[in-house]
Amino acid sequence: MAFPDKLEKNHQQKSYFNSPTKYPQRDRGSYNSTVRSQELILFMKIVFMGTPYFAIPVLDAISADGHDIVAVYTQPDRTSGRGRKVTMSAVKEHAVSKNFQVLQPGNFQADPSQIPILADFKADIAVVAAYGTLLPSEILDMFPYGCINLHPSLLPKYRGASPVSTAILEAEKVTGITIIQLDSGMDSGPILAQKEAPIGEGTLCNELTEKLFYIGADLIVETISNLAKGVIKPRQQDNENATYTKKLVRKDGLIDWKDRAGVIWRKIKAHHPWPGSYTHFNGKNLKIIEARISENYKLGPGCVSIHDNAVYIGTSDDSLIVSQLQSEGSKITSATDFARGHRDFENSILS
Template identity: 40%
Template sequence: MKNKIVFLGTPKFAKIILEKLILSRHKPVLVITSPDKPVGRKQKLTPPPVKVLAERKKIPVLQPEKLDEEFINKLRDNSYDLFVTAAYGKLLPKKLLDIPRHGTLNVHPSLLPKWRGSSPVQYSILNGDKETGSTIMLLDEKLDHGPILAQERLEIKKSNTAPILSDKLAKHGAELLTRTIPKWLNGKIEPKEQDHGAASYTKMLTRSDGKIDWTMPAGSLERKLMALTPWPGLFTFWNDKRLKILSFDVKNKRSSQPGKVIRENRSLAVETGRGIILIKKIQLEGEKPKSSAEFMRGHPDIIGTLLGT
């Protein structure tokens, strides 16, 4: 008899995992995702990626505003075997976790207990980690706290931006999940408690996280660019306008005044706490993105100024 599985997830990361489940023997009978939200300048009401996929595959979809008693009671009316979550976006209450006979599994894109929370992919890059991985855990009421069922490592390449690494981890985690589910349902896995004393945490990223501190070393700013692209991106201020630094190279050259704009090999460059960055693409508030050379032609007065003040 086929197991009745419910999938809870919202963004592209979760969509990739749902795709794998659909192609496996573990196609969900129900998908729960976040409500449609206004997106872009025109604030067009847009469904989450998971909903789009589920509807295309003729899987019923629920989009509760709240995981309240009324909603939980609706789920209780069905005999579900397993819940699977991936980037759903909300902590699940115990009453909901207790519904499926075999509990609730979560796909987390880090090697728990390292980088619990909402931004593990970005923090792995920011921290300069050489590797990350996927963890399949049994959810409890606390944040990324439950026992581990399976875990596998994945190398972080220097060229990996957060979106690229996120996609890799989604595919990596999906493969691990589809191998773990049958073992778990057949009682062949003994959950392993996390080392809670070794736990580290991430926080929800905000736009202010993208503000550049020019006293940081150039190498650290490069990691920040990879981690925070495309959102919130890196920015500073010049002449009271937001200046987005869209791409740059790092050069190990002595710097004397962090934030000072200089000319280096016909390119716009900025001194940092250690080394300089050679700007490749830049965008001033109210303008289109421009190459370093194009920006200098339009704004030659930027040379010699101090950014971020």
């Protein structure tokens, strides 16, 4: 994509937000391009697209940097629970609290009448952070600076729906965040910026995801500024080295106790909170919430033993010491409390 030499002039800024703690609002001065300390600072009209809670720091960062958030797009409200309670996305809830204009068209391809509404905002760029649906080519080509997307992996590695989970499952020591220019492919667009991040030994998927999007929040601000200044040289991805991840479904969380302890332990971390890592006990699902590996106590695969006031479950090699679990329809509890309440748990064989 060829980027414009300069922004459209005379954009108007609305007082949409209070300054968040993490991202103090930058002094805008004039909205037009200004030279301040020999640095060209440009403020853009931005459409933000995101849905889950970990996208919120990205929205906060670009708004605090002085850009005009003309609209926030997020997925439609959903009904959940026995009472079919209507719940809004985390991004919508946050955006409403900041008085941003929120739109929830769902799938643009299924309802193309929503595309002209988006075009009417006359934004310079769209920032996409876990929006949750593919964008048609009419939208990808709509903005002068295109659509830029935060992807939580070091592309071209781990394209697709579950890059963070997959990195943990594959025992990676390092991952990262990549900002790309969206194209019609699956996370295949040119790389605009990239930053590495270590994966801690006990880090859960949700914790790592939050960390990566906080890093991405700072990186997106830098990227927008560099795009406006025209100093970014997009780097094409090496498609021959691309790897892909799948969308996780509930059955992916089922534990096979014949696997090695390390494999199961990574699965528990990678699948938290979705789809969770579970086994079967007395005909019900039993989620393993927290565990660690023990090399000193050997049991058969799936065998449960209580030793020194700790719950052990055997695998094909070492055992897992389980500290927290959750029975189907119940709250999270300590494994020892669960064992006290279920006398047949000890010496059972999980499947």
